[in-house]
Amino acid sequence: MLEQFQADFVLNFIKDDRWRYLTNGLQTTLIVTLCSALLGVILGFVTAIIRNTYENTGKFKIANAICNLYLTVIRGTPVVVQLMIIYFVIFASVRIDKTLTAIIAFGINSGAYQAEIFRSGIQSVPRGQFEAGRSLGFSYGQTMIYIIMPQAFRVCVPTLCNEYITLLKETSVAGYIALEDLTKGGDIIRSRTYSAFMPLIAVALIYLVMVLALTKLVSLLERRLSRGAR
Amino acid sequence: MEQDNRSRETEQDVLIRVSHLEKHFGDQVVLNDISTDIRKGEVVCVVGPSGSGKSTFLRCLILLEQPTGGHIYMDGIDVCDRKIDIDKHREKMGMVFQQFNLFPHMTILKNLTLAPMKLQHQPQAEAEAYARELLKRVGLEDRASSYPSELSGGQQQRIAIVRALCMKPEVMLFDEPTSALDPEMVGEVLNVMKDLAADKMTMVVVTHEMGFAREVASRVMFLDGGDFVEEGAPDEFFNHPKSERLKNFLGKVL
Numbered sequence: 388m389l390e391q392f393q394a395d396f397v398l399n400f401i402k403d404d405r406w407r408y409l410t411n412g413l414q415t416t417l418i419v420t421l422c423s424a425l426l427g428v429i430l431g432f433v434t435a436i437i438r439n440t441y442e443n444t445g446k447f448k449i450a451n452a453i454c455n456l457y458l459t460v461i462r463g464t465p466v467v468v469q470l471m472i473i474y475f476v477i478f479a480s481v482r483i484d485k486t487l488t489a490i491i492a493f494g495i496n497s498g499a500y501q502a503e504i505f506r507s508g509i510q511s512v513p514r515g516q517f518e519a520g521r522s523l524g525f526s527y528g529q530t531m532i533y534i535i536m537p538q539a540f541r542v543c544v545p546t547l548c549n550e551y552i553t554l555l556k557e558t559s560v561a562g563y564i565a566l567e568d569l570t571k572g573g574d575i576i577r578s579r580t581y582s583a584f585m586p587l588i589a590v591a592l593i594y595l596v597m598v599l600a601l602t603k604l605v606s607l608l609e610r611r612l613s614r615g616a617r
Numbered sequence: 618m619e620q621d622n623r624s625r626e627t628e629q630d631v632l633i634r635v636s637h638l639e640k641h642f643g644d645q646v647v648l649n650d651i652s653t654d655i656r657k658g659e660v661v662c663v664v665g666p667s668g669s670g671k672s673t674f675l676r677c678l679i680l681l682e683q684p685t686g687g688h689i690y691m692d693g694i695d696v697c698d699r700k701i702d703i704d705k706h707r708e709k710m711g712m713v714f715q716q717f718n719l720f721p722h723m724t725i726l727k728n729l730t731l732a733p734m735k736l737q738h739q740p741q742a743e744a745e746a747y748a749r750e751l752l753k754r755v756g757l758e759d760r761a762s763s764y765p766s767e768l769s770g771g772q773q774q775r776i777a778i779v780r781a782l783c784m785k786p787e788v789m790l791f792d793e794p795t796s797a798l799d800p801e802m803v804g805e806v807l808n809v810m811k812d813l814a815a816d817k818m819t820m821v822v823v824t825h826e827m828g829f830a831r832e833v834a835s836r837v838m839f840l841d842g843g844d845f846v847e848e849g850a851p852d853e854f855f856n857h858p859k860s861e862r863l864k865n866f867l868g869k870v871l
Contacts (some may be wrong), residue, residue: 463737519718522730523784524708533731537722 412572430498638687711781771802
């Protein structure tokens with residue numbers, strides 16, 4: 388039995404350097420996750436600020452409408468469909484790097500979810516904090532930057548990190564546009580060797596390890612941030 | 618001519634002139650035609666039943682609520698004019714809230730120096746020295762590096778008063794500063810306020826502490842249902858109320 392296992396291992400990972408499918412795929416997955424998380428932060432943050440400012444002051448009326456449309460459309464449709472639309476429809480006539488396409492698609496998608504996380508974070512800060520800032524003479528923007536954001540950020544961190552963990556796993560559908568990410572890498576091995584167990588379990592384990600590491604990181608960060616709160 | 622002179626004299630004394638102030642939320646009238654002058658060094662206590670509009674009156678003065686009618690002049694400038702810089706106006710006023718509203722993510726010292734450093738561009742050393750001096754005055758100099766959550770309610774409120782004072786305001790507004798405190802902590806906060814009054818700080822205090830009003834106020838205003846019903850020096854106000862509504866109110870609270 389051990390011999391069988393060994394043979395399987397060699398077949399799936401060692402022969403023809405097949406492990407490279409996994410490492411290259413992992414690299415792609417990490418790049419896509421990281422870059423789209425970053426793009427999502429920017430989109431989400433800007434969206435949250437616009438929506439919040441509109442609610443508080445009535446400014447940015449048109450921008451607010453655009454943001455609402457963005458949130459409705461992105462959160463109302465599956466990410467795979469968005470990915471395929473961006474690759475096969477929007478960039479149909481342009482030759483564009485698949486990794487970049489994936490980053491754009493997942494970034495836009497994640498931005499919508501992160502926007503809501505930021506916004507609920509901002510709203511979780513008691514109104515009195517805002518009034519205290521304004522009464523000292525801070526402008527709306529200064530109050531947001533010095534007083535509201537730092538507190539909102541602290542509330543957001545756990546939810547935000549869950550979003551990143553979800554995003555990491557969600558990028559596994561990038562195979563739909565034939566991007567060779569980690570999942571696709573495992574799948575290629577499977578299609579070469581006709582043995583499904585090893586490559587797929589290996590892929591699952593790699594995801595699991597990354598998620599566990601991220602979760603650990605979050606709890607450390609949370610502990611650091613909880614200083615002085617409440 | 619004589620009339621003109623006299624009004625000019627009092628004009629210099631007046632810090633805040635409230636003229637026909639009105640505020641309504643939708644159909645609900647919260648403040649109905651309030652006019653009064655707040656002079657330099659005066660301690661004005663505003664009393665009245667809950668929902669009488671006294672907090673709203675205070676919040677209008679610092680424009681946390683936008684008045685729907687009338688004018689508020691500070692140093693002769695109409696602050697209801699949308700063209701003026703509201704933030705500059707607010708810098709001249711200190712506000713103390715019922716719920717303290719200290720910034721929980723900053724140390725006490727940072728709470729006190731943030732606004733002076735960012736808004737008045739005071740050097741850190743100068744801002745901190747002044748903050749520590751005021752902390753000493755309220756007996757909390759050893760809590761400079763604590764976080765607000767580590768302090769009792771009374772201590773937090775004293776810090777909140779100091780935070781407002783660090784901006785060297787011309788007038789201090791208090792919105793029921795002792796209402797959220799445990800009874801044994803009310804005294805320490807009132808003592809700080811009495812100190813301030815003795816220093817000739819101009820103060821507008823919304824309060825339920827009739828003892829404080831009687832002892833410290835130079836003038837007591839009575840609001841009821843959004844109407845400015847009656848005002849007077851404490852002795853006159855409490856011992857010889859004129860209107861039925863005030864008599865009724867005092868009968869309940871004294």
